Amino acid sequence: MKYAIMINEGPYNHQASDTAYNFCKAALDKGHEIIRVFFYHDGVNNATRLGVPPQDDRNITEKWVALGKEHDLDLSVCVAAAQRRGLLDEGEAQRWGKDVNNIAEVFHITGLGQLVEACIQADRLVEFGD
Amino acid sequence: MAILHTVNKSPYEKTSLESCVQRSDAGAAILLIEDGVYAALAGGAKAELVKAALADRKVFVLEPDLKARGLADQALIEGVESVDFDGFVDLTTQYDQVNAWL
Numbered sequence: 001m002k003y004a005i006m007i008n009e010g011p012y013n014h015q016a017s018d019t020a021y022n023f024c025k026a027a028l029d030k031g032h033e034i035i036r037v038f039f040y041h042d043g044v045n046n047a048t049r050l051g052v053p054p055q056d057d058r059n060i061t062e063k064w065v066a067l068g069k070e071h072d073l074d075l076s077v078c079v080a081a082a083q084r085r086g087l088l089d090e091g092e093a094q095r096w097g098k099d100v101n102n103i104a105e106v107f108h109i110t111g112l113g114q115l116v117e118a119c120i121q122a123d124r125l126v127e128f129g130d
Numbered sequence: 131m132a133i134l135h136t137v138n139k140s141p142y143e144k145t146s147l148e149s150c151v152q153r154s155d156a157g158a159a160i161l162l163i164e165d166g167v168y169a170a171l172a173g174g175a176k177a178e179l180v181k182a183a184l185a186d187r188k189v190f191v192l193e194p195d196l197k198a199r200g201l202a203d204q205a206l207i208e209g210v211e212s213v214d215f216d217g218f219v220d221l222t223t224q225y226d227q228v229n230a231w232l
Binding site for chain 2: 001003008014015016019022023025026027029030032124125126127128129130
């Protein structure tokens with residue numbers, strides 16, 4: 001089955017990012033396909049490569065990156081939500097004259113059109129958030 | 131068309147479970163996840179909500195989230211079924227749509 005996943009809550013906030021990650025892992029292990037994980041609203045904060053959680057805590061961004069690499073996942077970050085919250089890739093940082101970019105590898109910046117497209121192509125949309 | 135509803139907040143914190151029970155149809159399923167698992171406990175002040183749903187809907191609870199809260203040994207409302215993440219995925223295939231009450 002084809003899944004689109006939507007995450008609306010930041011990491012370390014409540015539990016949505018962890019639940020979404022565990023759901024994705026279980027679905028992939030069962031042989032399902034995840035056509036896109038769409039990070040929206042505060043969910044875009046999952047994509048920062050500058051997070052440094054304590055050593056005995058999980059690094060949610062690194063977990064997404066590892067899962068993304070293993071399964072060639074499309075980890076899409078909403079551009080408008082990202083700009084508001086200071087999540088910039090190299091191109092966006094240049095465009096806005098910022099001195100740094102902070103999007104982790106595998107993640108990439110897209111728009112709401114990609115969410116709509118994923119909803120059309122997927123058999124199920126599963127949403128996680130606050 | 132049968133819908134799988136997910137509820138992730140405690141019924142003692144938010145009214146999302148109440149809204150879900152009021153508005154979901156017979157034949158639907160409700161999956162309690164994250165803080166939503168508190169609603170699955172027998173003897174809770176909001177147990178009637180889940181019992182009302184169980185009359186014509188299935189109610190599931192995510193076992194890892196019970197464990198994370200130290201509730202794995204607590205009695206659940208009769209009829210509530212435990213699932214793990216594999217079971218969560220299976221439920222999304224068995225129902226036609228997934229609706230998150232966020």
